[in-house]
Amino acid sequence: MMLQSSGTKTKLILSLVLLALMLLAPMLLSEFRLSLLGKFLAFAVLAMGLDLIWGYTGILSLGHGVYFGLGAYCMAMHLKLAASPDGLPDFMSWSGVEQLPWFWTPFQSAGAALLLAVLVPVIVAFVLGYLTFRNRIRGTFFSILSQALVIITVTLFVGQQGYTGGTNGLTNFDTFLGLKLGDPSVKLMLYYVTIAAVGLTLLLSLWLASSRLGKIPVAVRDAENRVRFIGYNPVAYKVFIYCVSAGLAGIAGILFVLQEGIISPAQMGIVPSIEMVLWVAIGGRATVIGAIIGTVITNAAKTTFSEAYPEFWPFLMGALFVVVTLFFPKGIVGTLQELADKWRAGRTRSTQVLGSKALAYSEPSKPQ
Amino acid sequence: MSLLLLQLFNGISLSSILLLIALGLAITFGLMNVINMAHGEFIMIGAYMTYMIQGLFQKMLPASAFGYYFALSLLVAFLVAAAIGWLLEKTLIRFLYGRPLDSLLATWGVSLVLQQLARTIFGAPNVAVKAPEWLEGGLAITAELTLPYKRLFIIALVIFCITAIYLYLYHTRGGRSMQAVMQNRGMAACLGISTGRVDALGFALGSGMAGIAGCALTLLGPIGPSIGTYYIVDAFMVVVLGGVGKLIGTVAGALGIGVLSTAFEYTTSATLAKVIVFTLIIAFLQWRPAGLVTMKSRALD
Numbered sequence: 033m034m035l036q037s038s039g040t041k042t043k044l045i046l047s048l049v050l051l052a053l054m055l056l057a058p059m060l061l062s063e064f065r066l067s068l069l070g071k072f073l074a075f076a077v078l079a080m081g082l083d084l085i086w087g088y089t090g091i092l093s094l095g096h097g098v099y100f101g102l103g104a105y106c107m108a109m110h111l112k113l114a115a116s117p118d119g120l121p122d123f124m125s126w127s128g129v130e131q132l133p134w135f136w137t138p139f140q141s142a143g144a145a146l147l148l149a150v151l152v153p154v155i156v157a158f159v160l161g162y163l164t165f166r167n168r169i170r171g172t173f174f175s176i177l178s179q180a181l182v183i184i185t186v187t188l189f190v191g192q193q194g195y196t197g198g199t200n201g202l203t204n205f206d207t208f209l210g211l212k213l214g215d216p217s218v219k220l221m222l223y224y225v226t227i228a229a230v231g232l233t234l235l236l237s238l239w240l241a242s243s244r245l246g247k248i249p250v251a252v253r254d255a256e257n258r259v260r261f262i263g264y265n266p267v268a269y270k271v272f273i274y275c276v277s278a279g280l281a282g283i284a285g286i287l288f289v290l291q292e293g294i295i296s297p298a299q300m301g302i303v304p305s306i307e308m309v310l311w312v313a314i315g316g317r318a319t320v321i322g323a324i325i326g327t328v329i330t331n332a333a334k335t336t337f338s339e340a341y342p343e344f345w346p347f348l349m350g351a352l353f354v355v356v357t358l359f360f361p362k363g364i365v366g367t368l369q370e371l372a373d374k375w376r377a378g379r380t381r382s383t384q385v386l387g388s389k390a391l392a393y394s395e396p397s398k399p400q
Numbered sequence: 401m402s403l404l405l406l407q408l409f410n411g412i413s414l415s416s417i418l419l420l421i422a423l424g425l426a427i428t429f430g431l432m433n434v435i436n437m438a439h440g441e442f443i444m445i446g447a448y449m450t451y452m453i454q455g456l457f458q459k460m461l462p463a464s465a466f467g468y469y470f471a472l473s474l475l476v477a478f479l480v481a482a483a484i485g486w487l488l489e490k491t492l493i494r495f496l497y498g499r500p501l502d503s504l505l506a507t508w509g510v511s512l513v514l515q516q517l518a519r520t521i522f523g524a525p526n527v528a529v530k531a532p533e534w535l536e537g538g539l540a541i542t543a544e545l546t547l548p549y550k551r552l553f554i555i556a557l558v559i560f561c562i563t564a565i566y567l568y569l570y571h572t573r574g575g576r577s578m579q580a581v582m583q584n585r586g587m588a589a590c591l592g593i594s595t596g597r598v599d600a601l602g603f604a605l606g607s608g609m610a611g612i613a614g615c616a617l618t619l620l621g622p623i624g625p626s627i628g629t630y631y632i633v634d635a636f637m638v639v640v641l642g643g644v645g646k647l648i649g650t651v652a653g654a655l656g657i658g659v660l661s662t663a664f665e666y667t668t669s670a671t672l673a674k675v676i677v678f679t680l681i682i683a684f685l686q687w688r689p690a691g692l693v694t695m696k697s698r699a700l701d
Contacts, residue, residue, distance in 0.1 A: 092501040092504070160682075163682060163685075163686060164682075164685070167685060167686060167689035168689060169685060169689050171500060171501060172429075172433065172435050172500045172501065172504070173640055175435070175501065175504060176435070176633075176636045176637070176640055177640070177682065177685075179633050179636070180633060180637055180678045180681070180682070181678075183633050183674065183678065184674065184675050184678045184679070187671050187674045187675060188671065188675055190671070191669070191670075191671030191672070192671070302629070302633070306505075306508055309505060310505070313505060343516065343519070343520065346512045346513070346515065346516035347512075347513055347516050347517075349509070349512055350508075350509040350510060350511070350512035350513035350516070351509065351513065352509065353505050353506055353508055353509025353510075353512070354492065354506045354509040354510065356505075357496070357502045357505045357506040357509075358492070358495060358496075358506060361502065
């Protein structure tokens, strides 16, 4: 692996440290804390996707809660069917739905559910992304439209109680592929599966970010019109990255439902969707690894604070939004990288200064 | 016939509320390209101001004076919201010009803090505001069709606000410099307009409008710390549909969304109506990506 920039080296070291920590966690944490960490890491998969579209492509999506939710619901629908002995989920019979709706039938198969959990978010993202990016709907407008998508989806899910479980969402799962979800060994296994997903997403994201394919979105972020003038079609790249990001959110949804055992519209609403953006902002935009760090740290802080002072967390989170955007727009990892670069520059400057002095002394001998 | 009229009235009534809320956004979003997610909380501030003034009147003044509290509340709601808006611009927003997405995040943080502050001060449950007596009842047009005075009052209030903003923007020196900054900030600054002052004033004006909207909302139902979040996305959709930069676009956007929403709500359900309207907006933007009415500019973003 070529290590050209200092940033890559910092990231590599950070990744290895993180990986070691994640692998050691089962030995250090209680079962409860471990399952929390597992959920945070599921969120980290989503955050890395969000970083690809926001940090690298410059498109702020406030609708990632929807993609996360769609993935989670696809998984949950399968789990719900698996837990319903007569093939009809309990909330349906409560709401007077007597036959399994047609769109529930594919979810009887686990494979189809897993596939759809990624495909459905990607398709929705493709439609929204293609329609808006094609018309050059600008950054802030896109953010607002993505928020409208959240409103539409949440209203639909809450309103169609008989088909979606309404406000309560889907819960009371039992088994997945014959494994008891409540079993500690299954939970540990799910934790390792989540780590694997985080690792694979990290590799995918870093590869994307350093490949030719990933350079265009960065160019789009910095100067879209110039990219267009050069002859590239920014729409295709933007839609592609947006779809990848939505797919990753779907995967995060799968991992989340398997570990948490519930999904409800509240988890895909406007507030969670914007919180997701905060994770990336705190970790550091356009750093990939920052998304993982930001997600875990923010969620851990949220859990700690809201356990101790429930009414204090909104103040703290509000302050975080303001402080991070004002003073640390680069987030944790970006700021660390900057410090590392400065330190390295400081070391090399001494030799540079000598060199430039030598040059200065030689100057008078030049013909004027 | 009266059913159709009633539908139309309901539509216009909803439009007027959307418009009142979007008016402030149209100023801040259009003028400064700042996405103010805390706009909903300025509505909340206006609503709680009304609640407080009402309480003051009930406690301090004789019952005969109670009827006038609403007029004072409108003024106080506007002034307090505008003052807080001005403060926010001076302490936070002005560092975020040219970074609209960051302004969105930072103001979202502000909105969280303000909501929690309201929850701490006034409690989490909703509070009710008693409307003055002269707004009770309605105007009977036919036997089946009665137009509530409250809604008529809100419509009148919106017409008043729009006229005032129109006159300010197009017929005063301050308003014209605001327009100039909107159209070309750099050039306006070159010509000696203090863009910093225009920005602060614009933001205060937009926040003040939200305060008035909050005051009006107290007429329609109970108010709570999260009242702003119910309306904020709808208000943004009005601005996006209407197009940024022209007052008339915002009016058209609000009318379109309000009338369509009530119509679909009548024919389908509230849930589906929202879905249909938002889908229609996205479909409409395929045809006119910049919204209904746009300001012509040669600037390349």
